[in-house]
Amino acid sequence: GQNIDQPTEMTATEGAIVQINCTYQTSGFNGLFWYQQHAGEAPTFLSYNVLDGLEEKGRFSSFLSRSKGYSYLLLKELQMKDSASYLCAVMDSNYQLIWGAGTKLIIKP
Amino acid sequence: GAVVSQHPSWVICKSGTSVKIECRSLDFQATTMFWYRQFPKQSLMLMATSNEGSKATYEQGVEKDKFLINHASLTLSTLTVTSAHPEDSSFYICSARSQTSGESYEQYFGPGTRLTVT
Helix, strand or coil, X not given: CCEXXXXXXXEEECCCCEEXXXXXXXXXXXXXXEEEECCCCXXXXXXXXXXXXXXXXXXXXXEEECCCCEEEEEECCCCHHHCEEEEEEEECCCCCEEECCCEEEEEEC | CCCEEEECCEEXXXXXXXEEEEEEECCCCEEEEEEEEECCCCCCEEEEEEEXXXXXXXXXXXXXXXXXXXXXXXXXXXEEXXXXXXXXXXXXXXXXXXXXXXXXXXXXXXXXXXXXXX
């Protein structure tokens, strides 16, 4: 079956760095997405990786290793507004998104 | 960037009635639209995938006669929850994939519709 695993919850301090991991097992691979979702709102796109390596976009970076079925989202200089759920999603061979359960990130002052 | 709207943003209805939710791509043409449901503290659950001009493909366990999806144009898809029951209360989110998304096949999400059935 298809499976996406990510931690349920993480806590970090304002100004610090946090890494949210995601491992996946899917039928085919056409890219991995990270989305941010604030409570009561729809997800917003953060990043897309289809090749191995690190993609940097401001304070957020995303890494992918296809051979290991592994990705992480790195958030630097954490701000209180970064408190949200972070969803990892893999696009399978049918171009359907397979969603992880999300990681709730709590930022403390 | 690509914008997707949903209407209404929230709705309260009585048990047994039907509710229609609209999803529109405002500045692009969406060949494919997706309907998701999300219960509190849970991840997104794909309900169905709809392609313009053809019947929707429903995920296992989703009743197609209860959740009617129409994708009549490249900018509009509707989800009708028929004979709604309290257990249908949820956050319904649509997303749209552009014809010109290119290689990323990025999905653009609407703001969601919160349905409460009393």
